[in-house]
Structure formats: structure tokens, C-alpha cells
Amino acid sequence: MPAEQRKAKARQERGRLIVAAARKLAEAEGWEAVTTRKLADKVEYSQPVLYSHFKNMDAIAAAVALEGIEELGVELKKATGLRGLADAYLSFAAEHPALYQAMFVRPTELTFATGDIPPSLRAAFQSLQAGVAPFAKDDTETLTELFWSSLHGLATLQAGSRLRPDHQHHRVNRLIALITG
Amino acid sequence: MPAEQRKAKARQERGRLIVAAARKLAEAEGWEAVTTRKLADKVEYSQPVLYSHFKNMDAIAAAVALEGIEELGVELKKATGLRGLADAYLSFAAEHPALYQAMFVRPTELTFATGDIPPSLRAAFQSLQAGVAPFAKDDTETLTELFWSSLHGLATLQAGSRLRPDHQHHRVNRLIALITG
DNA sequence: CTAGTTTGTCTAGCAGTGCTAGGATCACCA
DNA sequence: TGGTGATCCTAGCACTGCTAGACAAACTAG
Numbered sequence: 001m002p003a004e005q006r007k008a009k010a011r012q013e014r015g016r017l018i019v020a021a022a023r024k025l026a027e028a029e030g031w032e033a034v035t036t037r038k039l040a041d042k043v044e045y046s047q048p049v050l051y052s053h054f055k056n057m058d059a060i061a062a063a064v065a066l067e068g069i070e071e072l073g074v075e076l077k078k079a080t081g082l083r084g085l086a087d088a089y090l091s092f093a094a095e096h097p098a099l100y101q102a103m104f105v106r107p108t109e110l111t112f113a114t115g116d117i118p119p120s121l122r123a124a125f126q127s128l129q130a131g132v133a134p135f136a137k138d139d140t141e142t143l144t145e146l147f148w149s150s151l152h153g154l155a156t157l158q159a160g161s162r163l164r165p166d167h168q169h170h171r172v173n174r175l176i177a178l179i180t181g
Numbered sequence: 182m183p184a185e186q187r188k189a190k191a192r193q194e195r196g197r198l199i200v201a202a203a204r205k206l207a208e209a210e211g212w213e214a215v216t217t218r219k220l221a222d223k224v225e226y227s228q229p230v231l232y233s234h235f236k237n238m239d240a241i242a243a244a245v246a247l248e249g250i251e252e253l254g255v256e257l258k259k260a261t262g263l264r265g266l267a268d269a270y271l272s273f274a275a276e277h278p279a280l281y282q283a284m285f286v287r288p289t290e291l292t293f294a295t296g297d298i299p300p301s302l303r304a305a306f307q308s309l310q311a312g313v314a315p316f317a318k319d320d321t322e323t324l325t326e327l328f329w330s331s332l333h334g335l336a337t338l339q340a341g342s343r344l345r346p347d348h349q350h351h352r353v354n355r356l357i358a359l360i361t362g
Numbered sequence: 363c364t365a366g367t368t369t370g371t372c373t374a375g376c377a378g379t380g381c382t383a384g385g386a387t388c389a390c391c392a
Numbered sequence: 393t394g395g396t397g398a399t400c401c402t403a404g405c406a407c408t409g410c411t412a413g414a415c416a417a418a419c420t421a422g
Contacts, residue, residue, distance in 0.1 A: 046371070104338070107212075149334030149335040
């Protein structure tokens with residue numbers, strides 16, 4: 001019955017619309033401005049339809065986060081070398097602060113606890129791992145975690161104006177110099 | 182007029198009580214559970230008194246954050262060497278997650294933008310700087326910012342279960358090895 | 363083509379949030 | 393003792409996430 005398929009398709013499309021609206025609003029005005037009523041308005045439906053697509057508001061933010069993780073993964077895959085990876089990562093975080101917050105800063109959302117790591121996140125991690133591998137005698141995973149942590153710290157402290165804004169490049173230089181030895 | 186001084190003292194004390202209540206509640210149930218009504222209950226006053234002490238809810242969280250920064254500063258001052266500093270920093274973050282969030286993760290609060298950095302934060306930063314100085318040929322500030330960023334990244338990603346929980350020590354080893362060369 | 367059922371959506375509302383205006387109550391001082 | 397000011401609380405606003413129940417549309421069956 002193609003009618004049913006068409007319906008399912010339309011539903012899915014509307015779900016995407018909700019996520020897109022949430023992302024757009026968050027990127028424009030920050031996550032505290034993202035409310036169910038505003039989202040419902042943007043999608044031109046009433047609030048309850050949101051809950052027929054997502055369990056709650058956090059699930060919507062989680063969907064946005066997943067989108068961001070996939071896009072970050074693409075950027076990291078394109079990048080080559082430690083410098084390329086670092087630049088790609090930090091540029092992404094700087095250019096999409098709200099998106100990055102949803103991915104790795106905001107408290108609730110995806111738990112990532114023990115095992116249920118999204119494949120796209122694992123892929124992104126592996127891109128980083130490939131970058132650091134040449135400089136790790138052993139235990140590349142630990143070094144990758146450290147590399148990621150450093151990038152994450154640089155991105156978030158920078159975003160919060162806790163670091164000298166015009167010295168990010170120097171900090172990255174230093175980080176790469178440390179790893180490459 | 183000592184009566185007036187006594188009053189001022191009592192007021193100040195009550196302000197401290199509010200901050201203490203906020204901190205306790207945040208550490209026990211997370212920041213999303215900290216509401217003006219619950220705080221007012223704990224202090225045994227009505228909501229409006231909170232606003233005679235603090236501009237808004239964020240200001241209360243900022244006061245808690247400042248308290249945390251001072252305590253972190255004390256811990257870092259006691260620590261010696263890169264290893265001591267790193268351990269002190271990460272232990273503090275792990276043992277007081279809500280406090281650490283108020284300090285460096287939650288969005289609003291203290292801006293720290295351009296100049297108005299709290300002296301206690303500057304002091305904490307200088308403790309880190311003293312630790313990395315022996316290993317920086319030049320531009321110790323950049324290396325300190327990087328060291329701090331790495332610790333911050335390790336602390337927050339760890340808190341969010343994004344890193345292998347039982348490998349924090351290895352990651353710290355790696356970080357210190359990188360800096361000491 | 364009609365009757366009944368299912369599916370979809372919306373209106374209205376609940377409990378809770380931060381924050382504030384206004385009135386009441388207390389302590390002080392002449 | 394009477395007035396004055398500071399102090400505090402009650403009540404309420406506009407908003408939040410979320411949900412129950414009414415309503416209408418669409419599909420199914422006779």
C-alpha cells in the first residue's frame with residue numbers, strides 16, 4: 001500500500017523539519033531560546049505533534065547533536081595531518097557554537113554511557129586516531145583521547161572567553177609540537 | 182551605631198546562607214533542581230529576599246562558582262609539580278561536578294570577558310603557570326592555556342562519560358610526558 | 363453511498379519556573 | 393505613644409515542558 005508509505009515519508013519529513021527548526025533557532029538565539037511553543041510555531045503545528053515525534057525536548061536536542069556529530073565526522077574525514085584535524089575541529093566548534101554545545105557541552109541528551117556510542121561519533125574518533133597514530137609508540141587510544149580532550153578544552157574555554165581570543169593558533173601550534181615531538 | 186553593623190552582618194550572613202544552600206542543592210541534585218522556591222524554603226524566607234541579595238538566579242550560581250574557584254585555587258597552590266597540579270585539578274572536578282559546572286561549564290554566569298577576571302581565578306591560573314614554566318622555553322602563557330585546556334577537556338569529557346573511565350591516570354601520564362618532553 | 367472505526371490534530375489545562383508589584387508588619391526614634 | 397522607614401510576604405504575571413480529552417478527518421466495511 002503506497003499510501004501508507006507516503007504517509008510515513010511525510011511524517012519522517014516533518015520530523016526532520018522539527019530538528020532543522022530547533023537547530024536553526026539554537027544557532028540563532030542559543031538553546032535557552034528553544035522552546036516547544038516556538039518550535040511548534042515554526043513548523044506550523046501545535047505543540048503535541050512534537051511529542052509524537054520525540055519523547056521530550058531533550059530528545060530533539062539530541063537529534064540536533066547527532067546531526068552535528070555526523071557533520072563534524074565529515075569535516076574530520078576530509079582533514080589530513082594533526083594540524084588539519086585540529087583546525088577542522090576547532091573551526092567547526094567556533095562556527096557552530098550552539099551545535100557544538102548540543103554535542104558535547106549541554107548536560108542531558110545522549111548519555112554515551114558504556115557501549116551505546118553512536119557510530120558517527122566512533123567514526124569521528126577514528127579520524128582523530130588516524131592522525132595521532134604516527135606519533136604514538138603504543139596505546140594510540142589513550143593519546144587520541146588526550147588529543148580530543150585538548151581540542152575540546154580549547155574549543156569550550158575559547159567559546160567562553162576564558163582564553164586570549166587571538167592566540168588560538170599559537171595554542172594549536174604548541175599542542176601539535178608537543179605531540180609530534 | 183553597632184545595631185546597624187549587626188544588621189549588616191546578619192544580612193551578609195544570610196547572603197552566605199543562600200549561596201551555601203544553592204551549592205548544597207546543586208551538588209546533591211544538580212543545577213536543574215536549584216530553583217528560587219526551593220532555595221527560599223531552605224533559607225526559610227520567601228522568594229523575594231533572594232532578589233534583595235542577588236540580581237537573579239544566575240548571580241547566585243555565579244557566587245557559588247566564585248567560591249569554587251577560590252577553593253580550586255587553594256588546592257592548586259598546595260600542589261607541586263605538573264603531576265600534582267593535574268591530579269589536584271582533576272580530583273577537584275571529579276569530586277565537585279556541580280561546582281565545577283558552575284565555574285567553567287554552565288553558559289550564563291560570570292562573563293570573564295576582557296579584563297574583569299576574578300583575582301582568585303588569576304591566582305589559580307598562575308599556579309598552573311608556575312608548574313609549566315620549567316618546560317616552556319618561551320611564551321609560558323600559551324603553554325599554560327594549553328595545559329589548562331587539556332585538563333578542562335579531560336575533566337568535562339570524563340564527567341560526561343565520553344572517555345574510558347578507568348584510564349584517566351594514563352591520559353594524565355601522557356599529558357605530562359608530552360609537556361616534560 | 364452510508365455507518366462506524368481509527369487515526370490524526372488541536373484546544374485547554376496542569377504544575378512548575380524566574381521574577382516583581384503592592385500591601386502588611388515590624389522595629390525604631392522622636 | 394505616635395509616627396516613620398525599613399523589611400518581608402502574599403499574590404500574581406508571563407513563561408516553561410508536557411498531557412488529557414475533545415474534535416475532525418480519513419479510511420474500512422457493509
